[in-house]
Amino acid sequence: MFSLGWEVGGAAWSWRRRLWEWEEELLGECRLLLNFVVQTNVIDRWQWLPDTVGGYTVRRAYQILTTQTDHIGDDIAALV
Numbered sequence: 743m744f745s746l747g748w749e750v751g752g753a754a755w756s757w758r759r760r761l762w763e764w765e766e767e768l769l770g771e772c773r774l775l776l777n778f779v780v781q782t783n784v785i786d787r788w789q790w791l792p793d794t795v796g797g798y799t800v801r802r803a804y805q806i807l808t809t810q811t812d813h814i815g816d817d818i819a820a821l822v
Contacts, residue, residue, distance in 0.1 A: 761769065790798035792806060 755769075788798075790802075793799075793802060796802075
């Protein structure tokens with residue numbers, strides 16, 4: 743798709759059939775990525791902030807959710 747042109751009106755945005763309304767809404771969300779630039783020289787990785795050395799574990803996430811509820815916001819606690 744990149745080689746066809748991401749810009750508005752580029753060939754990457756042409757379709758074989760008319761899109762359904764819900765598909766057009768999803769397409770609008772994808773267009774938010776037009777200003778997104780991939781930097782190939784930068785390391786991209788997720789980082790688990792509660793333990794930046796050992797990383798994420800289900801056990802640690804469970805412990806945080808069940809024992810440290812005073813540090814979790816009310817909205818998040820209600821969601822969990």
